[in-house]
Amino acid sequence: MEKEEHIAVLHSRRERVKAIEHALDSARTLEETLRVVKETLNTQLDSERAGRLADIRAADADGVPRIRIAREVGLSRGQLYNLIDDQKPAT
Incomplete structure (x- = not known):
């Protein structure tokens, strides 16, 4: 290989490395953005x-049938009973 060919190969290699580094920086930025979105959504979900839970307990206290509460909030009856029973103070 001639000197100019080596220079051309080295230059093209440098450009490919720069492109990969740029793609990695973009991925890191996107990852950070997604982390922030995930934390925000988890806070909202909580x-x-x-x-x-407060609405379920209020409806239960007002005598709304638990099967109806379970259907409306999208829980099985077992899940609902566990959720309500877990929140009752110990006697």
Whole structure:
């Protein structure tokens, strides 16, 4: 290989490395953005679940049949009973 051919090969290799580094930087930025979105959504989910539990307990206290509550919130009766029973204070 001539000197100019070596230079051309080295230059093209440098450009490919730069392109890969740029793609990695973009992936890292996207990953950080997704992490923030995930944390935000998890916080919202926790808040909504706490509100749902309060609504379930209020409906149960007002005498709404548990089967109807379970159907409306999308839980099985067993899940609903466990959720309500787990939240009752120990006597």
